[in-house]
Amino acid sequence: MEQKMINVTVSGETKEYPKGITYAEIVKDYEGTTDAPVILVTVNGKLRELHKRLKEDCRLTLVTTREDIGHKTYKRSACLILLKAVYDVAGREAVRKVVIHYSIGSGYYFTMEGSRILNQEFLDQVKARMKSIVDEQIPIVKRSVGTDEAIALFHKHHMYDKEKLFRYRRVSRVNLYSIENFEDYFYGFMAHHTGYIRYFDLKLYDEGFVLLLPEVGEPEVIPPFAPEEKIFHVQKESQEWGEKMEIATVGDLNDRITRVGIREVIFVQEALQEAKISRIAEQIVQAGKKKFIMIAGPSSSGKTTFSHRLSIQLSAHGMRPHPIALDNYFVNREDTPLDRFGEKNYECLEAIDVRQFNQDMLALLRGERVELPVYNFVTGHREYRGDYLKLGKEDVLVIEGIHGLNDELSYALPGESKFKIYISALTQLNVDEHNRIPTTDGRLIRRIVRDARTRGTSAKSTIARWPSVRRGEEENIFPFQEEADVMFNSALIYELACLKLYAEPLLFGIDKSEPEYVEAKRLLKFFDYFVAVPSEEVPNNSILREFIGGSCFNV
Numbered sequence: 001m002e003q004k005m006i007n008v009t010v011s012g013e014t015k016e017y018p019k020g021i022t023y024a025e026i027v028k029d030y031e032g033t034t035d036a037p038v039i040l041v042t043v044n045g046k047l048r049e050l051h052k053r054l055k056e057d058c059r060l061t062l063v064t065t066r067e068d069i070g071h072k073t074y075k076r077s078a079c080l081i082l083l084k085a086v087y088d089v090a091g092r093e094a095v096r097k098v099v100i101h102y103s104i105g106s107g108y109y110f111t112m113e114g115s116r117i118l119n120q121e122f123l124d125q126v127k128a129r130m131k132s133i134v135d136e137q138i139p140i141v142k143r144s145v146g147t148d149e150a151i152a153l154f155h156k157h158h159m160y161d162k163e164k165l166f167r168y169r170r171v172s173r174v175n176l177y178s179i180e181n182f183e184d185y186f187y188g189f190m191a192h193h194t195g196y197i198r199y200f201d202l203k204l205y206d207e208g209f210v211l212l213l214p215e216v217g218e219p220e221v222i223p224p225f226a227p228e229e230k231i232f233h234v235q236k237e238s239q240e241w242g243e244k245m246e247i248a249t250v251g252d253l254n255d256r257i258t259r260v261g262i263r264e265v266i267f268v269q270e271a272l273q274e275a276k277i278s279r280i281a282e283q284i285v286q287a288g289k290k291k292f293i294m295i296a297g298p299s300s301s302g303k304t305t306f307s308h309r310l311s312i313q314l315s316a317h318g319m320r321p322h323p324i325a326l327d328n329y330f331v332n333r334e335d336t337p338l339d340r341f342g343e344k345n346y347e348c349l350e351a352i353d354v355r356q357f358n359q360d361m362l363a364l365l366r367g368e369r370v371e372l373p374v375y376n377f378v379t380g381h382r383e384y385r386g387d388y389l390k391l392g393k394e395d396v397l398v399i400e401g402i403h404g405l406n407d408e409l410s411y412a413l414p415g416e417s418k419f420k421i422y423i424s425a426l427t428q429l430n431v432d433e434h435n436r437i438p439t440t441d442g443r444l445i446r447r448i449v450r451d452a453r454t455r456g457t458s459a460k461s462t463i464a465r466w467p468s469v470r471r472g473e474e475e476n477i478f479p480f481q482e483e484a485d486v487m488f489n490s491a492l493i494y495e496l497a498c499l500k501l502y503a504e505p506l507l508f509g510i511d512k513s514e515p516e517y518v519e520a521k522r523l524l525k526f527f528d529y530f531v532a533v534p535s536e537e538v539p540n541n542s543i544l545r546e547f548i549g550g551s552c553f554n555v
Helices: 023-028 068-090 120-135 147-156 160-166 229-244 250-259 263-287 303-316 354-365 439-454 459-476 478-483 495-508 517-527
Strands: 005-010 013-018 038-043 046-048 058-064 095-104 107-114 141-146 173-179 182-184 201-205 208-212 292-296 320-325 370-376 381-389 395-400 418-424 430-432 486-489
Touching: 023 038, 023 058, 038 068, 058 068, 068 095, 068 107, 068 120, 068 173, 068 182, 068 208, 095 229, 095 430, 120 201, 141 147, 147 160, 147 173, 160 250, 160 430, 229 478, 229 486, 250 430, 263 303, 263 418, 263 486, 292 303, 303 320, 303 395, 303 418, 354 370, 418 478, 439 459, 439 495, 439 517, 459 478, 459 495, 459 517, 495 517
Parallel strands: 005 058, 292 395, 292 418, 320 395, 418 486
Antiparallel strands: 005 013, 038 046, 038 058, 095 107, 107 208, 141 173, 173 182, 201 208, 370 381
């Protein structure tokens, strides 16, 4: 019987391939035509792994390791190879648990528990084993099993976090990935074989080690290992908060929600944050001579609510705080610079009238009476509405905006008059021991919910703009985070269970034909892990209220 041929269109060119051929075979025809290896494809807009087979006429797009989705697949696959190598070198009985925690630079921080001692000799052996696994180009095999079978398998392999996680999954089947005899569950797609993961390194750090990987956009470069101590210790502190509440994974959170209820978790987490804010206020008072409290952080980190709560604590410590939003110093909209894509770049420093800001702040520092501007986001122009301010001995300015830590913003202000605070939502919760929740996912979900509520912006539009927002953060915020005097983590251990109820309807509103559908589907699948909780118990001064509504502050 003659084999049926299928039309496949790639970059406007249509070729015929036999029905049932794998996408990996098709991709071979395009080797050398892309600037990085093709690790996935989209088929009529749907993301597919390369072991999948051609079924019908389609439009096929090549996804390389230089792109965000491909880069995430690369990193995920590297983690699977790392775990196999650790168990191969140490032996399964000598390792009780290997846990992925959070990002450090371009890599991931891991810890290991068990009888095998973690030292440089062991790490060198693991690295050598990883290289041999990569060189062998071993297939990464995917299989689907029933959820009950998966739970039993996880229990057998002492992967109790995964066992707990899947007790709450509604799906009847689970996809598992294996390299030879090592099998695990991962949230997201994998490379076709181990040979894709050519670039990595391992470094001992703190109580564990770091798997160093390329950054997105530079798939063949391992950046120098330059850990940022302040941000690491904030993440570690948040991890310890989770451990105090016995909630390290989504399964732990779901257990608490279903067996005890979420109320105590909410109150304890909010109390921990309030105590931290109070300690920051004490530091400011004790430092003395601070007139400008500069608060910066990436999108959807809760800067506005934090500045209000810090102001309350400063008042309780005898100071008179005055909030100032740097957004009020935006240049007029027609003067906003354009980025390299021709879009208005509201994230760059040049979008701020830096000269006027410094003039006003210096005048206040001299004790003069100053009329402060208000930016009209409807007209796109700065306005003056009679908002005058004069600083007394106990007065301080609480200045909030993405450039707060950049001294080029406040170039004219004396260094001793500034106190810098970096705030971000550093998710402390893991899906399970081998699947982390990226901080960017938590912030994107916050932004989707907030923008729909306050600006009428669709989830589709928010997702479409997110890469531009991220580029702005990489250029204008993250390079300055280690210059902060203190850091504050605004992530709440319970928040994703609350945000689920708000975000899911918005994500379902994205049509399958839209380019943002792939990301929406990924986030919807992610929410399947969580037992949802209503927001009634969330206090009205919570940072979460900035996104879901009902805040007692004007946010």
